[in-house]
Amino acid sequence: MTAALTALTLLLHGDSVSSSRIEVSGREARVTFTFSMEDLAELARLDLDRDGTVEPEEWTQVLPALFSYLGDRFRIDGCRSEGDPLLVPPATTLKDRRAPVTLRMRYVSAGPLDRLRIRCDLFHEHEGAPRHVAEGPGGRVMVFDRERPEIDGFSAAKPSRAWMVGGSVAAVILAAVLLSRPGSRAAAA
Secondary structure, eight states, X not given: OHHHHHHHHHHHOXXXXXXXXXXXXXXXXXXXXXEEHHHHHTXXXXXXXXSSEEOHHHHHHHHHHHHHHHHHHEEETTEEEEEOTTOOOOOEETTOTTOEEEEEEXXXXXXXXXXXXXXXXXXXXXXXXXXXXXXXXXXXXXXXXXXXXXXXXXXXXXXXXXXHHXXXXXXXXXHHHXXXXXXXXHHHO
């Protein structure tokens, strides 16, 4: 499903596009975000020593501000958010404006996370049409933008293995039936 997320991200690319993957376990959701260097550079001064490269030590100093922004702009109802300071981006040059930068947030709820209500206002202060593409448990892809900043009732449950196997078997049977029908390319060969 990551390939589908990447393809969708490339398809939508034009203005600011960010992406995330949401993993839920019990009372906790871990969200791994991917942003372009260009988008993050518009939020905070990243290159503190102005040498053209953001070193891991500089990332460590600016991460609290970036985590605060993410916690305010990507919200899961009923959860408190905190950044993961252990995932520090590698040294990245500012010239590489499209370089992907990965950050991780943790969202913790008082109770189990069965259904999620997510509000995403990332980069809405920028001009253009910013979009955020999120992949949730089970591979569901959600697109947030100015017109769709919120998704309510997103299931946090992963599909069961039985449903995934059953769906795969049904798809193979359907493909075999369609290919064996008179007039199909496989039947004609």
